[in-house]
Amino acid sequence: MASRYSDLAGQGVFITGGGSGIGAALVAGFAAEDARVAFVDIAEAESRALVSDLDGKVDHLPHFIRADLRDIAALRSAITEAAAVLGGIRVLVNNAARDDRHDLDTVEPDYWDDNQTVNLRPHFFAAQAVAPFMRQAGGGAIVNFSSIAYLLNMGEFPGYAAAKAGIVGLTKSLAGRLGPEKIRVNAILPGMVLTERQKRLWIDEAAIAGGIERQCLKRSLTADDMVGPCLFLASEASAAITAQTLIVDGGML
Numbered sequence: 001m002a003s004r005y006s007d008l009a010g011q012g013v014f015i016t017g018g019g020s021g022i023g024a025a026l027v028a029g030f031a032a033e034d035a036r037v038a039f040v041d042i043a044e045a046e047s048r049a050l051v052s053d054l055d056g057k058v059d060h061l062p063h064f065i066r067a068d069l070r071d072i073a074a075l076r077s078a079i080t081e082a083a084a085v086l087g088g089i090r091v092l093v094n095n096a097a098r099d100d101r102h103d104l105d106t107v108e109p110d111y112w113d114d115n116q117t118v119n120l121r122p123h124f125f126a127a128q129a130v131a132p133f134m135r136q137a138g139g140g141a142i143v144n145f146s147s148i149a150y151l152l153n154m155g156e157f158p159g160y161a162a163a164k165a166g167i168v169g170l171t172k173s174l175a176g177r178l179g180p181e182k183i184r185v186n187a188i189l190p191g192m193v194l195t196e197r198q199k200r201l202w203i204d205e206a207a208i209a210g211g212i213e214r215q216c217l218k219r220s221l222t223a224d225d226m227v228g229p230c231l232f233l234a235s236e237a238s239a240a241i242t243a244q245t246l247i248v249d250g251g252m253l
């Protein structure tokens, strides 16, 4: 892939949930810009396969760290390790999530807490942990993955939807706090993106057809469709953009 954002070359980039789905496309996309990438995931086999697959194709081979984002100590230690390996961190992409379906009538407090511990809490603590490295670098960019799902009144995942709405509030608050230090914070709201997990668990042919029917663009979105918008928000091409949400849904909303 031709380099589109040359200022990203050599920059340290930390991505959560980079082992599969959109995260894997982001790892490959930043690496293709010659960025130095580290990513965390719990999916070890997929993460190691991704690194092997990129071997020989990119200048800086991405660095995988196994870490469960529910464990904040492990997340902090992964960010410290990444900064040492990459020579600093200038970009954070909070991508990981778990969109498990759950029913209003049966959710218990433990489930709710665990859901937020994956879908919202790490976003704050990753930002807190990368901020010192971004200050050292003279600035940085944080991209948080939210979702259009919280705008669609979907009843099957209230905890996930609440977290995705929370990410937008978090994005705006962090942008206010970190803007004076030249750290920009924005959110991407993907639409229906056909990752392997989505196809395996939730999206059948009828759902795909229904989604395309609602979109202006009459094709399915792929993980690669999220890469350009994320590179843009990470790069100096968007130097004056912060506290914003970018909807990437093929025109569904």
Ligand SMILES: NC(=O)c1ccc[n+]([C@@H]2O[C@H](COP(=O)([O-])OP(=O)(O)OC[C@H]3O[C@@H](n4cnc5c(N)ncnc54)[C@H](O)[C@@H]3O)[C@@H](O)[C@H]2O)c1
Pocket (backbone or CB within 6 Å): 016, 017, 018, 019, 020, 021, 022, 023, 040, 041, 042, 043, 067, 068, 069, 070, 094, 095, 096, 097, 098, 099, 118, 145, 146, 147, 148, 149, 189, 190, 191, 192, 193, 194, 195, 196, 197, 198
């Ligand atoms: N796919 C879509 O249609 C869609 C739509 C809207 C928003 N999004 C958002 O885009 C982002 C990526 O979505 P995706 O579809 O690629 O998801 P995915 O489930 O395919 O991948 C998420 C990755 O995060 C990892 N992960 C999950 N829990 C983790 C944990 N506790 N610790 C470390 N890693 C963990 C998984 O192993 C996986 O590699 C998410 O924030 C999601 O909410 C996706």
